[in-house]
Amino acid sequence: MIKNILKILGGILGVLAALILLLALSIHLAGIGSQERLEAVTNVSIPGLNSGPEVRAYVAKPAGAGPFPVVIMIHEFFGLNAAITSMADGLSEAGYMVVAPDTFRGSTSSWIPRAIYQVSTNDPQQVNADLDSVYAWIESQPEADTARIGIAGFCYGGRVSLLYSLHNNAIAATVVFYGSSETDPEILKNLPGPVLGIFGGADASIPLEEVSALENGLKTAGIPHEITVYENQPHAFMTNMDEIRADSLKSQAWEQMLAFLETNLKNAPATRSGQSIAYQPGFDWDYYAMLIFEHAFGTASHGH
Helix, strand or coil, X not given: CHHHHHHHHHHHHHHHHHXXXXXXXXXXXXXXXXXXXXXXXCCEEECCHHHCCCEEEEEECCCCCCXXXXXXXXXCCCCCCHHHHXXXXXXXXXXXXXXXXXXXXXXXXXXXXXXXXXXXXXXXXXXHHHHHHHHHHXXXXXXXXXXXXXXXXXXXXXXXXXXXXXXXXXXXXXXXXXXXXXXXXXXXXXXXXXXXXXXXXXXXXXXXXXXXXXXXXXXXXXXXXXXXXXXXXXXXXXXXXXXXXXXXXXHHHHHHHHHHHHHHHHCCCCCCCCCCCCCCCCCCHHHHHXXXXXXXXXXXXXXX
């Protein structure tokens, strides 16, 4: 009897070990071809500051000579891809120079385990350093209105946008699309400009309690803000520009961002009130665990 139980347990452990090995192998294999995929969606190599590595990016510019207000657009946890560059193009049509950098230093994938690996092994300080390189490059561009530089991001990129605004007090406006947020007013009070937060009501990875806590935190901190929950929308509902144009609710969220940027970036006075802080957040395991569920089994959009 005991021998049979041990044999069954041994078999189960063997299967689990094989699954773990296959998962690890799949994560490695999913990274193959990243450079080629990035080459297909980038058009600029930005020099790294302080001997740092180059940052690959996609840059979209409006017609004309400028100078144009600038939006740094941060990708999701899949990495920089055509969905993000399509939205960069869409935003440039509204009169903004858009810079969409690769913040994973050469990795991009549509495989969820690889996406989680990309995020969990990515140092936030490294991301801020690369975005500092991007910011310095923008300041050197004659088409850029360097007094009006904002940042917007989706999912992982939404959180990065908020964290970079805490790091760089020259960021004029911050847009967070369904990113895991900071809610502590003592941290949020250091933001240099207004915040737009857009979330999905059916997004299990970001509970509505957290959205309310962000809104209350911004209010307590005295940061101008606009927080909206789009009912029945899943995580990652802003899929790509074609789908945004074809869907009335996604279009509404996009137009809300444009109105926010019009007021707080394009037409706002060039003033700053924030203070850069040395802030090192921990990795939000709960958020990404729920994110896996949302993308693998839930209602999150899969068109990335």
